[in-house]
Amino acid sequence: MSEGVRATPHPLRTLGHRLFELFRTVAQNSPSRFAIFVFVGLILIFTGLFSLPIASANGQVTAFADALFTAVSTICVTGLATVNMATHWSPFGHVLIFIGVQIGAMGVLTLASILGLVISRRLGLRAKLIAASDTNPLRSHGGPVNESQTVRLGDIGALLRVVALSTLVIEFVVAVLLYPGMLASGIEWNVALWEAPFYAAMAFTNTGFTPNVEGVGAFADNYWVLLVLMGGVFLGSIGFPVIFALRRELWHIRRWPLHTKLTLITTTTLFVVGGLVFLGLEFNNPATLGSLDAADTTMQSFFLSAMTR
Template sequence: MSGIVSASSPRQALRGAAGRVKHLVTSSPSRFAIVVFALLILVFTVLLSLPIASASGTVTPLSDALFTAVSTICVTGLATVDMANHWSPFGHVLIFLGVNIGALGVLTLASLMGMLISKRLGLRAKLLAAGDTNPLRAHGGVVNESQTVRLGEVGQLLTTVAVSALIIEASLAALLYPALVMAKVDPIAALWEAPYFAAMAFTNTGFAPNDGGVAVFADDYLVLFLLMVGVFLGSIGFPVIYTLAKHVWHVKRWSLHSKLTLVTTVLLFVLGAAAFLILEYDNPKTFGSMDAADTTFQAFFLSAMTRSGGFNVIEMDDLNGSSLLAASMLMFVGGGSASTAGGIKVTTLAVLAIAVWSEAKGRQSVEAFG
């Protein structure tokens, strides 16, 4: 009868929907990433709009909720509201979860979920995962075996991404807790602020859960140093963390990508600090009122944070115009490939610089580390 719906219809509809999703995932990972990002932003916008998410118990305006959701999922660190006081504990938990989801990456999470469900990765999934996480992948198509992340290592790499993020953030939180307590933060409040700061440092987001942000720790070198460590580990990228985890004491086994990333990152860190020291040493609003030790440390902290960290002790609008230009250049470069940092990536800068050097030397090919 035409009025009777067969029992298999809902099942067939579900199978059809699952088939379309599977086709979307396998045929176009970039389109899949956009769809999942959009869905995540939509979900977080709705959740952040709820009265329970704001400290005042009122509905957050759609524009602010949407902006915060995008900034959280994309770990940009920009905000249109006072992040410390506008959100309730529930809202802060949403922000905490959002930055960690955004830092790991949509395709990485999708691949990990696929591994958990199927217990293994198929060839197509390995190709997609390698394409997403491979820092030397410059074009579409087949992943050749000379690239950094080989198919046999994809499962290990995905596991490393998840485990390293968990271990690094947990370790940072464990170190930050006593540092915050020694900085006269309430021990109960520090139980939340320590993991929050750890997550914001590692994901290179830069949100702060307290009034005044990290500026209240301007004279506490331990807290600032730990935040710098977190930002550094987040900015070098998961493939480099993976390499260091496997061959930490065997430099010869490090991949070319890892060597370029670490060398360029340290070089920019030092050069950035030197630039700020030279440009700001006599500015009374910034370094001019500090002694030599404070000036040097704050210059290195500023150099680390402008590359994508997002925390600031000194008001950025107090910097000289030349320093703002230097900061913009550092932000433009950003961090390493497949990292939580933004920018064009340090390996891009390294390859361009080596190419120019090779051309100046009249070499037929571009070489680095032999």
């Protein structure tokens, strides 16, 4: 019996296999370079998406510089913008912003490490330290850190789960709490269905983009919305390692890691001191808080402190 003719592999399949092998090699041999590759790739992808006519409210192509700046600002959760974020982008563009800040909040390097794990089937020591250091606000330098500056390496898988789960749960709860407050401020129910999760994401990621023209000013007299936003900002500012530690040892303060104690003490101190400073400087200034009553002046002072923190 004659041997059958071997089928020629499809060019696209061959190219895909080579790319997969390239990604796996880079992920195994240099997780830091792979993380940078993912970071730059995400920025380029979002730049292209923001440049699409469907992403802008007027249906026109957004200038490359504005699309690139918005992509970087979104992925890096800076909250800076070169266009009016409320009016320039279409609903599709706002969805891109929403997704981008979620990626930024979870940490591009952490996501790169997870992707590297999927590709290489293993997460090496260096990649684990990169993932841990990316979510550690006390790291003293960029890149990998020593074990004393991170959570225990045996906990890295649990930490990554906490990163994803806490983001979803906290933003969901914040959005649910914001919704009735927005209705009380006169926002239509269908508009609030979108603005509540958007504000929840912006608060927890400490980004600050707003989907409405008035911004947070639309809720200046709504203490409920302001308090919920402050809570979301606080939870986002303490960082995932702290949330991870509190999740395990919430009622056992003596077991809290030093990093957790320092973060909570410092964050709370800055919040209180900042609020008192705003209150002391502006309580008699008619151009800012001087025209408000004592309760409103106090509330606005501490809200400003939370937002600047």
